[in-house]
Amino acid sequence: MIAIEIREPGGPDVLVTVERPTPSPGDGEVLIKVAAAGVNRPDIFQRRGRYPPPPGVTDIPGLEIAGTIERVGPNVDRWRVGDAVCALVAGGGYAEYCTAPAPQCLPVPRGLDMIAAAAIPETFFTVWTNVFERGRLLAGESLLVHGGSSGIGTTAIQLARARGAHVFATAGSADKCAACERLGAARAINYRTEDFVAAVKAATSGRGVDVVLDMVGGDYFARNIEALAVEGRLVEIATLAGVKAEMNIQTLMQRRLTITGSTLRARPIADKGAIAAAVHAHVWPLVESGAVRPIVFQTFPLREAALAHALMESSAHIGKIVLVQRGG
Numbered sequence: 001m002i003a004i005e006i007r008e009p010g011g012p013d014v015l016v017t018v019e020r021p022t023p024s025p026g027d028g029e030v031l032i033k034v035a036a037a038g039v040n041r042p043d044i045f046q047r048r049g050r051y052p053p054p055p056g057v058t059d060i061p062g063l064e065i066a067g068t069i070e071r072v073g074p075n076v077d078r079w080r081v082g083d084a085v086c087a088l089v090a091g092g093g094y095a096e097y098c099t100a101p102a103p104q105c106l107p108v109p110r111g112l113d114m115i116a117a118a119a120i121p122e123t124f125f126t127v128w129t130n131v132f133e134r135g136r137l138l139a140g141e142s143l144l145v146h147g148g149s150s151g152i153g154t155t156a157i158q159l160a161r162a163r164g165a166h167v168f169a170t171a172g173s174a175d176k177c178a179a180c181e182r183l184g185a186a187r188a189i190n191y192r193t194e195d196f197v198a199a200v201k202a203a204t205s206g207r208g209v210d211v212v213l214d215m216v217g218g219d220y221f222a223r224n225i226e227a228l229a230v231e232g233r234l235v236e237i238a239t240l241a242g243v244k245a246e247m248n249i250q251t252l253m254q255r256r257l258t259i260t261g262s263t264l265r266a267r268p269i270a271d272k273g274a275i276a277a278a279v280h281a282h283v284w285p286l287v288e289s290g291a292v293r294p295i296v297f298q299t300f301p302l303r304e305a306a307l308a309h310a311l312m313e314s315s316a317h318i319g320k321i322v323l324v325q326r327g328g
Contacts, residue, residue: 001018001019001020001021001022001095001096001097002015002017002018002019002020002095002302003018003019003060003092003094003096004016004017004060004061004094004095004097004301004302004303004305005017005018005020005059005060006046006047006059006061009047009048009049010048010049011068012047012049012253012305012306012307012309012313013144013306014040014047015047015305015306015309016123016137016217017302018184020060020095021089021175022097023092023097023098023099024071024073024095024099025057025071025099026073026074026099027073027074027075027241028073028074028075028076028101028102028103028269029073029076029099029101029102030069030070030071030073030076030085030099030100030102030105031069031070031071031072031073031077031097031098031099031102032065032067032068032069032070032085032095032097032098032099032100032105032132033067033068033069033070033088033096034065034066034067034093034095034096034325035066035067035068035114035115035118035324035325036065036066036067036114036115036117036118036299036322036323036324036325037064037065037066037093037094037095037098037118037190037302037323038062038063038064038065038093038118038120038122038123038151038214038320038321038322038323039061039305039309039312039320039321039322039323040063040064040118040151041150041238041312042063042122042241042265043061043094043309044064044207044309044312044313046061047061047309049313053090053091053265054265054266055091057090057092058091058092058175059089059091060091060092060093060094060095060098061091061093061094061266062089062091062092062093062094062095062098062323063088063089063090063091063093063121063122064086064087064088064089064093064118064119064120064121064123065086065087065089065093065098065100065118065121065285066084066085066086066087066108066115066117066120067084067085067098067114068082068083068084068085068115069081069082069083069085070097073099073102076102076290078101078105079100079105083107083113084107084108084117084274085100085105085106085107085108086103086105086106086107086108086117086118086120086121087100087105087106087121088100088104088121088125088264088272088276089104089176090121090265090266091297094302094305094323095302096302097326101269101272101273103269103270103272103273103276103277103300104121104269104272104273104276105276106120106121106276106279106284106327108278109284109287109288110288111147111288111290112287112293112294114275114324115296115322115324116293116294116296117294117297118322119151119295119296119319119320119322120152120287120294121319122264123151123152123155123294124155124159124279124283124294125264125272125275125276125279126152126155126264127152127155127156127159127213128159128275128278128279128282128283128286129262129264129275129278130213130235130237130261130262131143131156131159131160131207131211131213131221131235132159132163132282133216133275133278134212134233134235134260134261134262135211135213135233135235135254135260136211137160137163137165137210137211137233138164138165138210138235139163139165140164140165140166141165141166141210141211141212142165142166142167142168142204142209142210142211142229143156143160143165143166143167143168143181143209143210143211144168144169144170144181144196144200144209144211144212144213144224144227145157145160145167145168145169145170145185145213146169146170146191146196146212146214146215146216146220147170147171147214147215147216148169148170148171148176148177148180148185148188148206149171149172149176149179149180149268149317149318149319150215150319151295151320152213152215152237152318153169153171153180153203154179154180154183154294154295154318154319154320155292155294155295156213157169157180157183157184157185158183158291158292159283159286159292160173160184161184161185162184162286162291162292166186167184167185168185168186168188168189168196168199168200168203168209169185169187169188169189170188170189170190170191170196171188171189171190171191172190172191172192172315173192174190175318176188176318177189177190183295187199187203188233192196193294196227197223198222200227200312201227201292203230205311207229208226208227208228208229208230208232209227209228209229209232210228210229210231210232210233211232211233211235212224212227212228212232212233212234212235213235213237214234214235214236214237214238215236215237215238215239215240216238216239216240216241217236217238217239217240217241217243217245218239218240218241218242218243218244218245219241219242219245220241221234221236221245221246221247222245222247223250225247225248225252225257228257229254229255230255230256231255231256232255232257232258233257233258233259234257234259234260235256235260235262236259236260236261237261237263238261259305277317294319294320295318295319295320296319296320296321296322296324297317297318297319297321298311298321299316299321299322300324301321301323301324301325301326302320302323302324302325304323305323308321308323
C-alpha cells in the first residue's frame with residue numbers, strides 16, 4: 001500500500017510517500033480501506049519528533065480516518081466487510097489501509113461523505129470527553145473556547161451551543177472571529193487586540209465563565225483562572241505556549257475551582273471505546289440532524305501531506321484539513 005512516512009524529524013518536507021505492507025487486523029480489530037484522513041496538530045508534533053507514537057503503534061502518522069471495512073479480525077461482532085465507518089486510531093491514518101480497534105469505529109453519519117466523516121473522530125472525541133465529561137458543561141452554563149477557529153474550536157463551539165450553553169471563543173483575526181460567531185459563539189474575542197479576561201468579564205457582568213477549554217497553556221493558565229466563575233472548571237488539552245505555569249492556590253480554594261485535563265492517544269482501547277459510545281449516543285443525532293457539522297477547510301491528495309502540514313502550521317485555516325485518496 002501507499003503510505004506517508006516521516007523520514008526524520010523536521011519540517012513538512014520530511015513527509016515522504018513510501019510503499020508499506022498492508023497491515024492485517026488483529027484480535028478485535030478491523031482493516032479499513034481509507035477514503036480520507038484528518039490532519040491534526042499532534043501529527044505536526046510527531047513529524048517534529050516531539051510526539052512519538054505509543055509503544056507498539058505504527059510510525060505512520062494519522063489519528064482519524066473514514067473508509068470502508070476491508071477485513072474483520074477475530075472477535076469482532078459489530079462490523080462487517082463493506083461497512084462505511086469513521087474511526088479514531090493511534091496512528092496509521094496517512095495510508096491506503098489502516099487497522100482500527102472495533103470499539104473505536106462508528107458508522108459514517110447519515111448525510112455525510114467520507115471527507116466530512118474523516119474530520120470527526122479526533123476532534124469530536126476530544127471535545128466530548130473534555131468539555132462534557134471532564135468539564136461537566138451543562139445547558140445554561142458558559143464556555144470559553146481558545147483557538148475557536150481550529151478543528152477543536154469549531155467543534156466545541158457547535159456542540160456546546162447545540163446543547164444549550166452560552167459560548168465565547170478566542171481567535172487571531174477578524175475573519176476567524178466572524179467564523180466563530182457564525183458557528184454559534186455569542187462573542188468572539190481577537191486575542192491579538194483584546195484582553196480575553198476583560199472581554200469575558202464584561203460580557204458576564206463580572207461573573208466569568210463556567211468552563212474554559214484551553215489548548216495554549218503557558219501564560220494563559222493564570223489568565224484562564226481569572227476568567228473562571230466561582231465553581232468554574234479549567235480543562236487543559238494542549239500546551240502550545242508551554243508546559244509551565246504558576247497560580248495562587250488560595251484562589252483555587254476560595255473560588256472552589258477545578259483544574260483538569262487529558263490526552264487521548266495513549267488511553268486504553270476500553271476508554272476510547274466508551275468515549276465512542278457516548279459520542280454515538282449524544283453527538284451523532286446532532287450531526288445527522290444538521291445541528292452540528294465538521295468544518296472542512298481544505299483537502300489535499302494523500303501524496304501532498306506536506307502541503308497539508310504547511311497549511312496547518314500557517315494557521316490560515318478555519319476548521320479541519322483532510323487528506324483524500326483521490327490522486328494519492
